[in-house]
Amino acid sequence: MKLLVCISQTPDTTAKVSFKSDGKEFDAAGVQFIMNPYDEWYALVRACELRETLGGSVTALNVGPAANETTIRKALAIGADDAVRINADPQSAGFVAKQIAEYARSQNFDIIFFGKETIDYNGSEVGAMVAEYLDMPYISYASKLDLNGNTATLERDIEGGVEVLEVDLPFVVSAAKGMAEQRIPNMRGIMTARTKPLVEVAPVAFEDAAKAVQFTLPPAKAGVKLIDPENMDELVRLLHEEAKVI
Amino acid sequence: MVLVFAESPRGILKKAAFEAVTYGKKTADLLGTSCVALTLGSVKNAGELGVYGASRVLNIADTAFEHFDSQAVAAAIATIAQQNGATVVVLSHTSTGKSIAGRLSVRLNAGLVSGVNSLPAVNGAALHVKKSVFSGKAIAEYQIDSAVKVLSLMGNAVKPEATGAAISVENASAGAKGRIRVKEVKTQEGIVPLPEAEIVVSAGRGMKDPANWGIVEDLATTLHATTACSRPVADSHWRPHHEHVGQTGIAIRPNLYIAIGISGAIQHLAGVNNSKVIVVINKDPEAPFFKAADYGVVGDLFDIVPRLNASFKKFKAGH
Numbered sequence: 001m002k003l004l005v006c007i008s009q010t011p012d013t014t015a016k017v018s019f020k021s022d023g024k025e026f027d028a029a030g031v032q033f034i035m036n037p038y039d040e041w042y043a044l045v046r047a048c049e050l051r052e053t054l055g056g057s058v059t060a061l062n063v064g065p066a067a068n069e070t071t072i073r074k075a076l077a078i079g080a081d082d083a084v085r086i087n088a089d090p091q092s093a094g095f096v097a098k099q100i101a102e103y104a105r106s107q108n109f110d111i112i113f114f115g116k117e118t119i120d121y122n123g124s125e126v127g128a129m130v131a132e133y134l135d136m137p138y139i140s141y142a143s144k145l146d147l148n149g150n151t152a153t154l155e156r157d158i159e160g161g162v163e164v165l166e167v168d169l170p171f172v173v174s175a176a177k178g179m180a181e182q183r184i185p186n187m188r189g190i191m192t193a194r195t196k197p198l199v200e201v202a203p204v205a206f207e208d209a210a211k212a213v214q215f216t217l218p219p220a221k222a223g224v225k226l227i228d229p230e231n232m233d234e235l236v237r238l239l240h241e242e243a244k245v246i
Numbered sequence: 247m248v249l250v251f252a253e254s255p256r257g258i259l260k261k262a263a264f265e266a267v268t269y270g271k272k273t274a275d276l277l278g279t280s281c282v283a284l285t286l287g288s289v290k291n292a293g294e295l296g297v298y299g300a301s302r303v304l305n306i307a308d309t310a311f312e313h314f315d316s317q318a319v320a321a322a323i324a325t326i327a328q329q330n331g332a333t334v335v336v337l338s339h340t341s342t343g344k345s346i347a348g349r350l351s352v353r354l355n356a357g358l359v360s361g362v363n364s365l366p367a368v369n370g371a372a373l374h375v376k377k378s379v380f381s382g383k384a385i386a387e388y389q390i391d392s393a394v395k396v397l398s399l400m401g402n403a404v405k406p407e408a409t410g411a412a413i414s415v416e417n418a419s420a421g422a423k424g425r426i427r428v429k430e431v432k433t434q435e436g437i438v439p440l441p442e443a444e445i446v447v448s449a450g451r452g453m454k455d456p457a458n459w460g461i462v463e464d465l466a467t468t469l470h471a472t473t474a475c476s477r478p479v480a481d482s483h484w485r486p487h488h489e490h491v492g493q494t495g496i497a498i499r500p501n502l503y504i505a506i507g508i509s510g511a512i513q514h515l516a517g518v519n520n521s522k523v524i525v526v527i528n529k530d531p532e533a534p535f536f537k538a539a540d541y542g543v544v545g546d547l548f549d550i551v552p553r554l555n556a557s558f559k560k561f562k563a564g565h
Contacts, residue, residue, distance in 0.1 A: 013493065014512050017383040094358065097348065119381050119493065123360045128316060128348025137425045138316045140345040158341045159255065159441055161433030161488065167426045177494045178487060209357030209392030216385045224536045229545035232557040238541060240561065243523045245502040
């Protein structure tokens with residue numbers, strides 16, 4: 001079983017978001033970066049579990065600069081066998097997808113894992129793009145993945161329920177809550193991660209036609225209006241007359 | 247022209263499709279072109295798309311489309327887009343749309359922006375669109391320069407507008423070749439799914455026990471709202487997994503979000519902070535959720551929620 005897990009690095013969930021250069025770029029000063037939670041908790045852990053029961057290997061892949069190697073080593077500490085870093089600024093979903101597809105094309109992975117989306121750009125785009133480049137089936141928002149020989153059974157979150165489906169290897173999947181439980185790397189994992197192979201690969205040229213050109217912060221909330229707990233008629237009146245939502 | 251893929255889960259067009267066509271029609275007006283809608287499989291109410299602005303409705307009746315496969319659907323949309331010279335393709339940012347948007351952008355060599363929440367601005371041959379990023383903490387404006395552009399529309403961002411009349415549906419064809427075998431679709435019938443809900447009543451650990459949920463459900467019934475919950479509640483199996491809103495659960499943007507006994511951790515806010523109006527009911531005046539709220543009530547939820555329900559009932563009876 002040859003598994004690829006694509007991991008992204010994102011600002012921590014609790015990070016304060018601000019921009020510099022007149023809102024043209026994200027201000028990383030003082031921001032703590034983490035492995036995108038869905039990539040880590042669900043995609044990477046499920047891939048490691050499958051490798052533990054079926055054998056094979058788990059490769060972690062990141063498109064990013066050398067500074068991302070701390071995040072990549074964490075993936076190795078959690079259980080990936082080796083890692084690849086495509087040495088480029090992950091400038092857009094289209095760019096990242098092209099890099100991953102070009103790398104994976106010749107590697108014959110059985111399953112390519114993603115998290116359901118990143119917590120910075122919230123696009124949920126890259127997995128579907130890679131699947132199209134590689135002419136593979138794509139299952140998004142999967143909350144369960146089991147393998148029986150060459151056939152996988154998955155559950156996929158849909159509006160108001162789940163879809164149960166089967167698909168043969170190889171395929172691309174994006175992982176959501178339910179697929180696995182978060183793992184904290186243990187000391188042995190952290191020690192062995194230091195010596196596991198981490199290969200640097202050069203990027204291919206790609207110009208994305210969609211570019212983020214301006215960032216703004218949402219308008220500040222006016223502040224909460226506290227309502228007398230004894231007067232719920234007043235809250236209903238405000239929701240009707242002022243907020244106009246009922 | 248602007249091509250809108252109108253998704254029809256289990257053979258019926260729903261709100262997401264009408265929002266997408268409304269958005270497609272307005273975009274087409276900005277570009278001085280027409281809006282064409284595409285439906286796949288057997289669809290009960292396809293002609294209704296004319297009501298929301300489609301000048302033509304195409305349907306590919308192939309029964310293979312009754313089971314969703316992103317590969318087959320993206321290939322069909324791309325074929326129709328190319329046959330008809332579409333310059334913008336609009337999808338809904340749903341489980342379906344998220345599975346196909348990336349594929350379609352690769353197929354059509356198109357720039358993609360997913361989860362757009364307002365109409366585009368036309369700038370020569372480029373389009374400028376906005377979306378929420380960093381889990382609601384910022385807004386990004388994108389410029390798309392490619393000849394063909396793909397946009398997926400966030401739910402509840404545009405109100406469906408009935409501007410025309412139902413029209414007849416034209417048959418179209420494109421090969422459907424998927425490799426996914428759908429075995430079963432399990433959905434809750436009779437409940438508006440959370441991403442589509444206009445009013446959401448949500449409760450957290452402050453409820454103390456799953457047996458206490460009756461007051462939340464009663465309030466939701468009065469408001470025709472969908473119920474939701476916080477992560478600890480879903481993790482403790484007090485409420486089903488599909489009700490969990492927040493970062494790891496579902497991100498929603500209803501008109502009204504009523505949070506009962508939820509402290510408002512940043513991971514919870516990430517899933518709900520795009521709601522138009524937020525009401526927070528919590529006994530702790532220091533709960534962080536009050537900072538993100540429009541209206542707040544500090545007090546015992548077991549006392550307040552039934553009285554709020556009574557006030558809503560009184561209001562509904564008078565309107």
